[in-house]
Amino acid sequence: MRSARNIRKSSRRQQGDNAFYVSVRGETAQEIASLWEKLAEGSTVLQPIAASQWCALYGMLKDRFGVVWVLDVAAQYNPG
Numbered sequence: 001m002r003s004a005r006n007i008r009k010s011s012r013r014q015q016g017d018n019a020f021y022v023s024v025r026g027e028t029a030q031e032i033a034s035l036w037e038k039l040a041e042g043s044t045v046l047q048p049i050a051a052s053q054w055c056a057l058y059g060m061l062k063d064r065f066g067v068v069w070v071l072d073v074a075a076q077y078n079p080g
Helices: 029-040
Strands: 021-026 044-050 058-062 068-073
Touching: 021 029, 029 044, 029 058, 029 068
Parallel strands: 021 068
Antiparallel strands: 044 058, 058 068
């Protein structure tokens, strides 16, 4: 799977900095909360895990190796 993202103009961006990230999408909030708890140890939290406008849980952290992780719960699709 490939993914792309926008960078905010207000973000300080240096080439090679956060060149990639790992995105993990779980089926349940319990699954993501459990993974977050394990990954958060020794990490820098960039976005605390919490409910968001688009899913039940969303969070972002940088682990002790410098890898950025994005965790979220798959949202239900409800066609309009």
